[in-house]
Amino acid sequence: MSENLSARGDLRVAPSLLRYELLHVDAQTGARRGRLHTPHGTIETPVFMPVGTAGSVKAVAKDDLLTLKASIILGNTYHLMLRPGAPLIAKMGGLHQFIGWDRPMLTDSGGFQVYSLAQIRKITEEGAAFQSHLDGSKHLLTPESAIEIQETLGADIIMAFDECPPSGAERSYMEPSLARTTRWLKRCHAAWSQQRSSLFGIVQGGLHEDLRRRHVEEVCAVDLPGYALGGFSVGETPEAMHAGVAFCAPLLPKDKPRYVMGVGTPRDLVTCVASGVDMFDCVLPTRTARNGLLFTSAGRLTIKNARFVDDQRPVDEKCSCYTCRTFTRAYLRHLFVSQELVALRLNSLHNLHYFLTLMAQAREAIERDVYGDFLKEVLARPNAAP
Amino acid sequence: MSENLSARGDLRVAPSLLRYELLHVDAQTGARRGRLHTPHGTIETPVFMPVGTAGSVKAVAKDDLLTLKASIILGNTYHLMLRPGAPLIAKMGGLHQFIGWDRPMLTDSGGFQVYSLAQIRKITEEGAAFQSHLDGSKHLLTPESAIEIQETLGADIIMAFDECPPSGAERSYMEPSLARTTRWLKRCHAAWSQQRSSLFGIVQGGLHEDLRRRHVEEVCAVDLPGYALGGFSVGETPEAMHAGVAFCAPLLPKDKPRYVMGVGTPRDLVTCVASGVDMFDCVLPTRTARNGLLFTSAGRLTIKNARFVDDQRPVDEKCSCYTCRTFTRAYLRHLFVSQELVALRLNSLHNLHYFLTLMAQAREAIERDVYGDFLKEVLARPNAAP
Numbered sequence: 001m002s003e004n005l006s007a008r009g010d011l012r013v014a015p016s017l018l019r020y021e022l023l024h025v026d027a028q029t030g031a032r033r034g035r036l037h038t039p040h041g042t043i044e045t046p047v048f049m050p051v052g053t054a055g056s057v058k059a060v061a062k063d064d065l066l067t068l069k070a071s072i073i074l075g076n077t078y079h080l081m082l083r084p085g086a087p088l089i090a091k092m093g094g095l096h097q098f099i100g101w102d103r104p105m106l107t108d109s110g111g112f113q114v115y116s117l118a119q120i121r122k123i124t125e126e127g128a129a130f131q132s133h134l135d136g137s138k139h140l141l142t143p144e145s146a147i148e149i150q151e152t153l154g155a156d157i158i159m160a161f162d163e164c165p166p167s168g169a170e171r172s173y174m175e176p177s178l179a180r181t182t183r184w185l186k187r188c189h190a191a192w193s194q195q196r197s198s199l200f201g202i203v204q205g206g207l208h209e210d211l212r213r214r215h216v217e218e219v220c221a222v223d224l225p226g227y228a229l230g231g232f233s234v235g236e237t238p239e240a241m242h243a244g245v246a247f248c249a250p251l252l253p254k255d256k257p258r259y260v261m262g263v264g265t266p267r268d269l270v271t272c273v274a275s276g277v278d279m280f281d282c283v284l285p286t287r288t289a290r291n292g293l294l295f296t297s298a299g300r301l302t303i304k305n306a307r308f309v310d311d312q313r314p315v316d317e318k319c320s321c322y323t324c325r326t327f328t329r330a331y332l333r334h335l336f337v338s339q340e341l342v343a344l345r346l347n348s349l350h351n352l353h354y355f356l357t358l359m360a361q362a363r364e365a366i367e368r369d370v371y372g373d374f375l376k377e378v379l380a381r382p383n384a385a386p
Numbered sequence: 387m388s389e390n391l392s393a394r395g396d397l398r399v400a401p402s403l404l405r406y407e408l409l410h411v412d413a414q415t416g417a418r419r420g421r422l423h424t425p426h427g428t429i430e431t432p433v434f435m436p437v438g439t440a441g442s443v444k445a446v447a448k449d450d451l452l453t454l455k456a457s458i459i460l461g462n463t464y465h466l467m468l469r470p471g472a473p474l475i476a477k478m479g480g481l482h483q484f485i486g487w488d489r490p491m492l493t494d495s496g497g498f499q500v501y502s503l504a505q506i507r508k509i510t511e512e513g514a515a516f517q518s519h520l521d522g523s524k525h526l527l528t529p530e531s532a533i534e535i536q537e538t539l540g541a542d543i544i545m546a547f548d549e550c551p552p553s554g555a556e557r558s559y560m561e562p563s564l565a566r567t568t569r570w571l572k573r574c575h576a577a578w579s580q581q582r583s584s585l586f587g588i589v590q591g592g593l594h595e596d597l598r599r600r601h602v603e604e605v606c607a608v609d610l611p612g613y614a615l616g617g618f619s620v621g622e623t624p625e626a627m628h629a630g631v632a633f634c635a636p637l638l639p640k641d642k643p644r645y646v647m648g649v650g651t652p653r654d655l656v657t658c659v660a661s662g663v664d665m666f667d668c669v670l671p672t673r674t675a676r677n678g679l680l681f682t683s684a685g686r687l688t689i690k691n692a693r694f695v696d697d698q699r700p701v702d703e704k705c706s707c708y709t710c711r712t713f714t715r716a717y718l719r720h721l722f723v724s725q726e727l728v729a730l731r732l733n734s735l736h737n738l739h740y741f742l743t744l745m746a747q748a749r750e751a752i753e754r755d756v757y758g759d760f761l762k763e764v765l766a767r768p769n770a771a772p
Contacts, residue, residue: 055720059727062712084695084720091696092716100712290727309470310477326448326486330478334441334470341445341676341730 018157018198018225020257020278026365028372029274030250033363036257036278038104038156039196040096043071045257045278046366048269048359049106050286050352054079055099058286059348062100067322068352069360072104072157074281077150078113081139082132086152094154106157106281109146109188109202112164112230112262123163125180143187151197158197159228159261160188162204167235169206178204178211182218189222198225200259203252206231207244216251227252228259233282238268246275266295266358270378273362274371280359285351290344292336295354299382301329303347308333316385321353322346404543404584404611406643406664412751414758415660416636419749422643422664424490424542425582426482429457431643431664432752434655434745435492436672436738440465441485444672445730446738448486453708454738455746458490458542460667463535464499467525468518472538480540492543492667495532495574495588498550498616498648509549511566529573537583544583545614545647546574548590553621555592564590564597568604575608584611586645589638592617593630602637613638614645615663624654632661652681652744656764659748660757666745671737676730678722681740685768687715689733694719702771707739708732 019037026033036043050057050065052073057065065073075095080086092098096105111128114121118130127142146161162181165174185201192199201219205212220227229248232241245260249272252258259279260272269280285295292303296316301308303315311329323332323346335343358378365374405423412419420431436443436451438459443451451459461481466472478484481491497514500507504516513528532547548567551560571587578585587605591598606613615634618627631646635658638644645665646658655666671681678689682702687694689701697715709718709732721729744764751760 054724054726055717056724056726056728061728061732063708083724084716088696088716092698092714098714098717098720100714100717310474312478322449328478328484328486330470330474331441331484331486334484338440338442338469340440340442341727342442342447344727345731346447 017194017196018257020226020255022254024367025276026274026371027369029375030276031273031362031366031371032258032276032278033366034257034278036104038072038198040102040104040156041071043104044363046269046273046359046362047071047279048355049074049279049281050356051076051281051283052099052101052105053283054083055095057348057352058283059290059344060286060352064345064349064352065101068349068356070103070352070356072106073101075099075105075107075153075155076113077107077110077146077153078117080107080153081110081141081149082134082137086149090152094152096154104157105155107150107153107155107159108261109150109159109161110141111146111161114141115164125183127161127184128163143184144191147188147191147199151193151195154196156197157226158192158199160185160199160201162202162230164204164231164234165206167206167231171208171211174204174206174208174211178215178218182215185219185222189224200224200226200228200257202228202230202261203248204231205248207236207240209244209247212244212248213251216248220253224256226257226259228261228279229277230261232260233263233268238265241268242271242275245272245277249275249277252276266355267379269355269358270362270375273359273366274375285355286348289347289351292343292347294347294385295351296385297354297381299385301385303329303333303336303343305333315350316354319350319353319357321350323350323353403580403582404643406612406641408640410753411662412660412757413755415761416662417659417748417752417757418644418662418664419752420643420664422490424458424584426488426490426542427457429490430749432655432659432745432748433457433665434741435460435665435667436741437462437667437669438485438487439669440469441481443734443738445676445734446672450731450735450738451487454735454742456489456738456742458492459487461485461491461493461539461541462499463493463496463532463539464503466493466539467496467527467535468520468523472535476538480538482540490543491541493536493539493541493545494647495536495545495547496527497532497547500527501550511569513547513570514549529570530577533574533577533585537579537581540582542583543612544578544585546571546585546587548588548616550590550617550620551592553592553617557594557597560590560592560594560597564601564604568601571605571608575610586610586612586614586643588614588616588647589634590617591634593622593626595630595633598630598634599637602634606639610642612643612645612665614647614665616647618646619649619654619668624651627654628657628661631658631663635661635663638662652741653765655741655744656748656761659752660761671741672734675733675737678729678733680733680771681737682771683740683767685771687771689715689719689722689729691719701736702740705736705739705743707736709736709739
């Protein structure tokens with residue numbers, strides 16, 4: 001950390017803004033224990049990155065994220081470009097300063113939300129034209145503008161503009177899409193200033209192994225600080241996703257960080273870590289928390305369930321989060337059923353703590369060369385909490 | 387504090403559960419600096435009590451309330467008896483234990499919400515019959531049941547069951563209502579076990595000075611640990627309310643705490659303190675916060691206002707709350723406009739801090755015999771922040 005802090009000034013203008021250290025590979029699996037040095041601090045990997053869609057990890061504030069020891073959070077370019085807009089964020093000193101977060105950040109390219117949220121969208125060689133889901137205003141995202149906006153936001157890690165084809169897309173749709181994503185990647189690389197933000201490429205290809213292999217080669221032919229696997233957890237079964245990631249991840253360069261986008265459940269995380277993945281993001285812990293679904297070491301728990309009405313136990317007896325140290329299931333059920341706002345924060349705190357702690361435990365298991373045992377233990381956890 | 391802590395065991399069973407110390411009367415006004423000793427700790431007065439309607443001060447958790455140095459919070463008997471119900475709270479060890487709050491608490495009698503929230507209500511000599519606003523279920527609150535429920539909840543201070551007549555009620559309505567409230571008070575007193583919770587009587591009478599004077603005499607003829615003024619801030623002008631409180635408060639016993647219920651704005655608080663009031667509660671700081679209205683030393687501020695879009699200043703440059711120390715108006719505006727949940731917490735934190743700090747400043751001004759100057763300074767604060 002001290003090395004990183006002292007080097008911060010240099011890193012901000014150095015050709016290599018990001019540095020990945022592979023510390024250890026687990027003897028039982030391919031799980032990697034690493035360290036990612038960024039201009040805003042060091043990230044211990046494997047890491048789970050909470051999603052701060054519109055510049056806020058929903059229902060939790062910075063103080064909570066610091067308590068949770070979140071080392072990096074995400075911002076969504078699609079949401080931020082529409083509201084409050086990149087020019088305003090630039091005027092406010094960049095995304096870090098605007099939202100008051102001085103640890104590492106990552107922004108996605110906006111492409112995924114264009115495909116999943118925008119009212120009307122049209123993909124051409126130039127880019128993706130779409131109408132805002134907020135007010136119907138018309139926008140165009142191109143590889144160049146996606147990079148320009150992300151560099152304006154100023155996150156430590158920015159993502160290439162790609163197309164994420166629907167789950168189960170036919171080979172006949174997939175092949176030209178992948179070729180275009182590769183052309184877009186080269187345009188992203190050409191547009192990238194390399195001044196402050198480190199650009200990651202994204203591999204697509206759905207569940208077609210040959211297409212994935214070919215696209216890994218195309219994407220990794222562009223020399224970038226890191227690579228991501230996109231197009232997973234978009235509707236396929238967990239087993240298919242795990243197999244796809246297990247196939248692709250080892251094809252990525254060993255000396256660069258590997259990021260599987262939009263994944264996933266605790267089981268997804270520990271399984272993909274075994275395949276050598278270093279970075280994850282997902283709205284799952286916060287979104288489910290707002291719906292009253294809590295993850296515990298003894299399984300999942302739906303807090304509004306009537307059986308918790310007089311349950312004096314904490315949500316998870318093994319958990320050390322603020323929610324579990326302070327409140328009973330009975331009270332949390334009452335808060336949720338009564339639609340008290342604080343329920344959403346307390347639930348989100350707990351779920352984020354569960355995900356972040358799971359990754360801390362994974363890191364420790366890798367260091368001790370017992371990751372295979374840890375994986376088995378996590379996969380054996382029951383589905384539903386007693 | 388140490389005196390109180392060591393005596394806690396005795397206080398819980400002593401005949402006098404509550405002890406009020408009048409420390410000082412301001413030389414410029416009638417403002418009182420006091421100390422209220424309860425089974426769960428000591429309260430410095432004058433005090434503002436955040437309202438935790440259904441067992442939660444909306445949008446803030448216990449950790450926030452501790453940071454804010456809230457010394458006492460309220461619970462609403464009406465809400466709690468309907469959901470989750472007094473028997474469940476009793477089973478969970480009482481309200482303090484159920485909600486995880488070990489500082490002083492006060493519950494109201496439920497009467498005010500019956501009149502303001504319940505779908506159908508009928509007042510008879512026996513009590514108030516009503517249907518729940520949640521599910522239409524039928525309930526009856528009587529002086530005896532209101533005390534029984536409150537003693538079951540186990541707050542340090544409980545309130546007599548009264549009728550709060552509408553603002554501007556005719557003398558012909560008011561007189562029999564007051565007589566009934568007096569009869570109800572005697573029934574409350576007879577029902578009160580004096581074991582754990584200290585019962586306060588409530589003076590009504592609207593804006594009729596002769597009725598207020600007569601009701602003060604009737605209510606204070608019942609020997610109780612404290613007395614409250616009800617029926618203020620129910621629709622009359624601030625000036626009429628201030629005059630009414632200024633008339634009534636000095637009529638109350640000097641050696642008992644004086645509580646004006648449901649009041650009010652910062653100006654209401656400092657004005658009523660000058661009349662010798664010790665305790666206040668109001669949903670104003672939290673409710674307005676959720677609507678984006680923030681109180682500052684430079685006036686009120688509507689955070690969604692377009693002029694704050696690029697305002698890098700904190701909400702209040704003189705404020706030391708977490709929100710003001712951490713975030714800009716521009717970011718808070720973005721969070722509110724984007725309907726981010728955390729906006730509701732950050733706004734609530736700030737407003738509660740403003741109200742609680744105002745009372746801390748009032749206490750200091752009384753101690754220094756300059757409360758009149760402080761009052762003038764607060765009343766001279768502008769309406770709208772620049």
